[in-house]
Amino acid sequence: MSLTQLARAQVQALTPYQSARRIGGQGHIWLNANEAADSGSFSLDCSRLNRYPECQPPAVINGYAAYAGVAPEQVLVSRGGDEGIELLIRTFCEPGRDSIIICTPTYGMYAISAETNGVGIIDVPLKASRQPDFDGIIDRLGEAKLVFLCSPNNPTGDLVEQSSLIRLLEAARGRALVVVDEAYIEFCPEHSQAGLLADYPELVLIRTLSKAFGLAGIRCGFTLANPEVVQLLLKVIAPYPIPEPVAQIAAQALSEDGLARMRARVAEINRLKAELAGQLAGHAQVKDVFAPNGNYLLVRFTPGSAVFDRMSRAGIILRDFSGKPGLADCIRITIGQQAEMDAVLAVLQQEQ
Ligand code: PMP
Numbered sequence: 129m130s131l132t133q134l135a136r137a138q139v140q141a142l143t144p145y146q147s148a149r150r151i152g153g154q155g156h157i158w159l160n161a162n163e164a165a166d167s168g169s170f171s172l173d174c175s176r177l178n179r180y181p182e183c184q185p186p187a188v189i190n191g192y193a194a195y196a197g198v199a200p201e202q203v204l205v206s207r208g209g210d211e212g213i214e215l216l217i218r219t220f221c222e223p224g225r226d227s228i229i230i231c232t233p234t235y236g237m238y239a240i241s242a243e244t245n246g247v248g249i250i251d252v253p254l255k256a257s258r259q260p261d262f263d264g265i266i267d268r269l270g271e272a273k274l275v276f277l278c279s280p281n282n283p284t285g286d287l288v289e290q291s292s293l294i295r296l297l298e299a300a301r302g303r304a305l306v307v308v309d310e311a312y313i314e315f316c317p318e319h320s321q322a323g324l325l326a327d328y329p330e331l332v333l334i335r336t337l338s339k340a341f342g343l344a345g346i347r348c349g350f351t352l353a354n355p356e357v358v359q360l361l362l363k364v365i366a367p368y369p370i371p372e373p374v375a376q377i378a379a380q381a382l383s384e385d386g387l388a389r390m391r392a393r394v395a396e397i398n399r400l401k402a403e404l405a406g407q408l409a410g411h412a413q414v415k416d417v418f419a420p421n422g423n424y425l426l427v428r429f430t431p432g433s434a435v436f437d438r439m440s441r442a443g444i445i446l447r448d449f450s451g452k453p454g455l456a457d458c459i460r461i462t463i464g465q466q467a468e469m470d471a472v473l474a475v476l477q478q479e480q
Pocket of ligand 1: 152161162205208209210211235278282309311335336337338347348349465
């Protein structure tokens with residue numbers, strides 16, 4: 129038997145995660161992974177690196193709870209939001225038996241985590257309005273343990289409507305958890321669903337420091353949930369998931385100064401995004417600019433793949449969604465710095 133044949137059948141069928149860097153190849157302007165253009169600077173105290181870190185560092189938990197307006201008992205810190213997603217699946221879904229509901233097109237990790245854990249995937253696609261099909265989800269609730277919604281949705285940028293979410297939460301009571309992924313919520317904080325956590329124990333939110341906080345490199349994310357759910361996730365999470373340097377940087381990012389820097393970054397990104405959206409709207413090759421709620425714009429070009437290739441040749445790496453169902457000709461552009469946005473527009477304006 130080959131080494132590959134020794135592996136779980138489920139694993140043999142998978143392909144390794146393609147990092148944004150590898151896909152980018154020769155690029156010099158990176159606008160494909162919704163990263164921030166800067167991280168700010170931090171200080172590190174290396175005097176305690178001989179010791180294992182705290183499993184859930186109190187400065188990080190308390191800092192995030194204060195920032196998010198929840199109790200520390202409602203916060204779990206993990207290696208990025210991605211680990212929070214995976215932990216929810218591993219904690220609540222029995223492999224080979226249970227399923228999750230996703231609403232495509234949406235963030236890919238929900239399906240990837242389900243697949244790697246032998247958990248079923250029920251796709252209830254977004255409606256033509258790009259809102260989740262809440263009636264369709266409620267109809268299939270009996271078959272799923274977790275429902276994954278994303279608001280702002282990656283890649284379409286749309287927000288989940290609160291009245292419909294409440295209807296789903298009521299239907300899900302005692303049956304399934306409803307996860308709202310708010311990885312991009314800092315770009316439109318007034319639309320957070322955190323205010324519902326107190327009344328709906330089945331609601332779970334995913335958050336991250338990778339986007340508005342500019343810290344994708346430290347891999348730090350949060351799950352906000354009922355304390356009972358947090359306790360369950362703590363049974364499954366790896367020991368010492370948050371390295372000491374990560375905890376120090378996260379705590380600084382969540383300080384008053386850190387939050388002020390994050391809000392200034394968000395204001396600048398939102399300004400550049402509005403400017404780019406305006407310039408794209410009048411462009412002959414642009415058919416549609418989708419909802420501008422995250423740190424990215426999804427744009428339908430005529431045709432998408434040609435624009436993507438021209439950008440690549442100019443060293444600008446965007447994210448091509450044009451082959452995905454419902455997203456024909458759609459390319460996602462992360463909002464970077466002014467010069468990067470100018471470079472995108474310059475390529476678009478070149479003669480073809
Ligand atoms: N949710 C969404 C919608 C995302 O786009 C991302 C990152 N691309 C994440 C979660 C996970 O982010 P991280 O693991 O970097 O915290």
